[in-house]
Amino acid sequence: MLTKNTGSRIAGYGHRDIITAYLFILPAVLIIGIFVIFPSIKLLANSFQSVSIMGGAGGFVGLENFKAVFKSHDVANSFQATLKFMVTVVIVQTSLALFLALQVNKSVSGIGFFKTVYFFPVVVSFVVISFLWRFAYSRDFGPINAFLDFVGLARQGFLSDPDQALWCVIATSIWKSWAFFMIIFLIGLKEIPKELYESAAIDGATRFQEFIYITFPMLKRTTLFIVVITTMDSVVKVFVPVFTMTGGGPRGKTNVLIHYIWQQAFRLGDVSFASAVAVVMFIFIFIMGIIQFKLGGKKE
Amino acid sequence: MKIKNPLTYCILVFFLLTVLLPMIWGISIAFRSNAEIAGMSGFSFRSFVPETATLENFTRMFKRVNIGRVFAVTLYVSLSVTFLNLIINSMAAYAFARFEFPGKDLLFIVFVATMIVPIEILIIPLYGTLRGFGMIDKLSALILPFIAKGFGIFYLRQFILGIPKELDEAAMIDGCSRLGIYLRIILPLTKPALLILGIILFLEQWDSFLVPVTLITSESKMVLQVAINYLYAGIYFNDIGILFAGMVIAAIPVIIVFTFLQRFFIEGISTSGIKG
Numbered sequence: 001m002l003t004k005n006t007g008s009r010i011a012g013y014g015h016r017d018i019i020t021a022y023l024f025i026l027p028a029v030l031i032i033g034i035f036v037i038f039p040s041i042k043l044l045a046n047s048f049q050s051v052s053i054m055g056g057a058g059g060f061v062g063l064e065n066f067k068a069v070f071k072s073h074d075v076a077n078s079f080q081a082t083l084k085f086m087v088t089v090v091i092v093q094t095s096l097a098l099f100l101a102l103q104v105n106k107s108v109s110g111i112g113f114f115k116t117v118y119f120f121p122v123v124v125s126f127v128v129i130s131f132l133w134r135f136a137y138s139r140d141f142g143p144i145n146a147f148l149d150f151v152g153l154a155r156q157g158f159l160s161d162p163d164q165a166l167w168c169v170i171a172t173s174i175w176k177s178w179a180f181f182m183i184i185f186l187i188g189l190k191e192i193p194k195e196l197y198e199s200a201a202i203d204g205a206t207r208f209q210e211f212i213y214i215t216f217p218m219l220k221r222t223t224l225f226i227v228v229i230t231t232m233d234s235v236v237k238v239f240v241p242v243f244t245m246t247g248g249g250p251r252g253k254t255n256v257l258i259h260y261i262w263q264q265a266f267r268l269g270d271v272s273f274a275s276a277v278a279v280v281m282f283i284f285i286f287i288m289g290i291i292q293f294k295l296g297g298k299k300e
Numbered sequence: 301m302k303i304k305n306p307l308t309y310c311i312l313v314f315f316l317l318t319v320l321l322p323m324i325w326g327i328s329i330a331f332r333s334n335a336e337i338a339g340m341s342g343f344s345f346r347s348f349v350p351e352t353a354t355l356e357n358f359t360r361m362f363k364r365v366n367i368g369r370v371f372a373v374t375l376y377v378s379l380s381v382t383f384l385n386l387i388i389n390s391m392a393a394y395a396f397a398r399f400e401f402p403g404k405d406l407l408f409i410v411f412v413a414t415m416i417v418p419i420e421i422l423i424i425p426l427y428g429t430l431r432g433f434g435m436i437d438k439l440s441a442l443i444l445p446f447i448a449k450g451f452g453i454f455y456l457r458q459f460i461l462g463i464p465k466e467l468d469e470a471a472m473i474d475g476c477s478r479l480g481i482y483l484r485i486i487l488p489l490t491k492p493a494l495l496i497l498g499i500i501l502f503l504e505q506w507d508s509f510l511v512p513v514t515l516i517t518s519e520s521k522m523v524l525q526v527a528i529n530y531l532y533a534g535i536y537f538n539d540i541g542i543l544f545a546g547m548v549i550a551a552i553p554v555i556i557v558f559t560f561l562q563r564f565f566i567e568g569i570s571t572s573g574i575k576g
Contacts, residue, residue, distance in 0.1 A: 020478045021399035025407070028392035028448040035445035036414045039425035046425065103312055108305050114312050116562060117319055123558045123565065124551045125507040127525040131532060131547060132326045135540065141340040143325050143347045150343035175318070183566055236418040240509050244529065258420050265424045266514060278421045286416070 046275040065276035075277060077252055078260040082235055082281075085170055085256055089234040093174045093181060094226055098219070100178070101185035102211075118179040126176060126237075130244040133172040134159065159246055162253045169241050169254050173234070181226050188222030189215070224296035231288050235281065257281050324348045330357055330544040337540055357541035358549075364542060365519075365527050367549060373439070374524040378505035380443045385501050386494050389452035394482050396453065397460035398468065408457075414450040423514055430515065441515045442523070446505075452497055459493040460486060499568035506554070524550055 050061050069075050100118070104111055121129060136142050137158035145155040158168045196214050205213070239258045242248060248255030248263065255263075257277065265274035329337060331353040340347070361367065395401075396408055426445060427436070435441040463486065471481050487494075509525040516522065522530060531546040558565050 017399060017478070018401045021395045021401040021404075024391045024395035024399075024478075024482070027388045028411070028453060029407070031388065031445070031448035032411060032414055032450065035426060035429065036417065036422065036450075037410070039422055039429050040414075040417055042425040042428065043421070100311075100315060103308050106305060106308055108308055108312075111312075114316060116559060117316055119558065119562075119566070120323065120555055121319060123503075123554050125509070125525055125528075125554070127507070127509050127528050128547045128551050131528065131543060132322060135329070135544075136322050136325065141337055143321070143343065146341060146343035146347055149341075175322075179319075232418075236420050239420050243510075243513075244532075261421070261424070262510075262514075266427075271424060271428075274424055278424060282417075282421060 043275050044279060046272050047279045049272055051271045051275075061272070065272050066280070068273060069276045069280055074252065074255075074260065075257075078255050078257045081166055081254060082257045084166060085173075085238060086231060086234040088167075088170050089174060090227055090230050092170075093178050093230060094223070096174065096178045097181035097226070098185050098223070101182045101189060102215070104182065105186060105189050115179075115183075118182065121176045122180045124176075126240040127244055129176045130172065130241045133168075133175070133241075134245045137168055160250055162250045165246055165250055166254045169238070169245055172245065173238060173241055177233075181230070184226055185219065185222060188219050192218045220296070224292065227296075228289055228292050231292065232285055235285055321348065326544060327548055330541065330548040331355070332357075332541060334539060334541050338538070357545035360539075361531065361542045361545040361549070365522070365530065365546070367527070367546075369520070370522055370524055370527045373521060374506065377439060377442045377523060378502050381446050381505045382498050382501040384443070384447035385449060385452055386498055388448045389497070390456050390487065390490060390494065391482065392448070392453045393456035393460055394486050396457045398465075398481075398486075411450045412454050415454070420510060423511060427514065436515060437517045437521065439516075439521055442508075442512055446511075449501075452501070455497060456490060456493055459490055463489050495564065496568045499564055503568070 047065055048060060048062060050059065050065075104115060104118075136144060139145055139155055139157065139160070142158075144158070149155055157164060159165050192215065196218070197210060200210050200214060235256075236258055238256050239262065242254055242256055242259040243262075246254040248259050258281070261274045261277050261281065264270050264277065325348055328348050328350050332340075332350045333352070333354050333356060336351060392411070396404065430436055430441050430445070435444070467485050467489075468481050471485055476484065507525060508523070509529070512523045512526050513529065516526065519530070528543070528546050528550055531543045
């Protein structure tokens, strides 16, 4: 029996098993190949061609689309909006998430209730959240303007004001997502060995020193992880709030790249130009990720 | 009872209010008549409690969209994507974790690399691919392209690698085939990972907006998030109540399910963070 066992194990890596393995992988290869890898290559190819959404294939145009991208005033404007969005969300949302994780981590009673409620915006869809805020910012019946009026301040345009609209969308975006990152920080906090704090207490460290010398260094990996994800999300996942709250306006001030690309492709039908912008945006996200990993790795 | 950390409580309550007050305001809008909404401008507790609560927004909304069908379509799409993903991803993950075959490492790297291509960008060339298959405005366009995922394969493979290989070998001695091992050993032991992955995938589909709004044009095939956007069209007739009624109907089930299955949700959602 034992010999037979070894025999079958050797046979276990034979021809028949290779075929079995391929059969197990086949469905995934087909789906990912046809619907992810092939389109990705096509996106890249389109960016060097002249194509419209109805498939009217022009020819190879070399770097013409990219030249147009770098010359375009609209792309520069969208890029600026994307950068503002990214930098603000990464800094404000991450700080807020860390700050609240530290509060929630204190074992005060009723903390479960707070955590549950904080998570409501995370589980409700972005479409619903965006419409909620779109009207909450309203000049007439919105509660924010009503409150400003109540305390004697002037009513604001918010989403209709070109100088304020982007900040309003950013605020909504942070309102929806901070609790998610708070939970990730909490997981990081739970992994810090309690002994570190005990020995710090013996040495007479203050709360502030504890944070600077123990908590923050121990959270470095979690923070890096959160910053990398937030960077990518703040570029890519802003489609829904921009689409539903402002449609890119007023005066293009909230037309972040991801929304601009969609508009170019599906509203104006300029697939090759949209593809070129998408390729540039993708390279940008990719480089940001590499820089962050390099910086984060260096500090350790 | 003496409160131990007054400052902490103040901070916690402050953020509780920033989360709850906009939501309560939104729910109150759903129960107000449009005349009342138009007259709102001052700030008091009335900003959060309707003067005369009415269900008329809901009755009008039910007439405007067939909300039952919207839920059915959304459930059909979300469940199909989730279920098929779990099967296809776990099959591939099993092969990557337990077999040796030519091209294994390369294929795995390619699968994992697909994780960094966001759907928001992919949708442009995908539209062309789906049109080629005649799938535009078909529900299959919302399902078929999304039933295998690099992240799912990666996540399940990690989990399967943690299952002792001796179990496979023991089953093989008993004459169990590779398919039998997958069905009777790997799948049952991978249940916790499948559950978490299932929650992630389901939520992702349930909230999906960009893909259906781009690929589907028929009203009869609207999914939930698109239906909310559709109700928004009512704004042109100053019908804000109908939109908020729809939003309440869309949000309440999620909040209720979340409150009861919180542990799985949070575990699932924080796992989804890993995919980046």
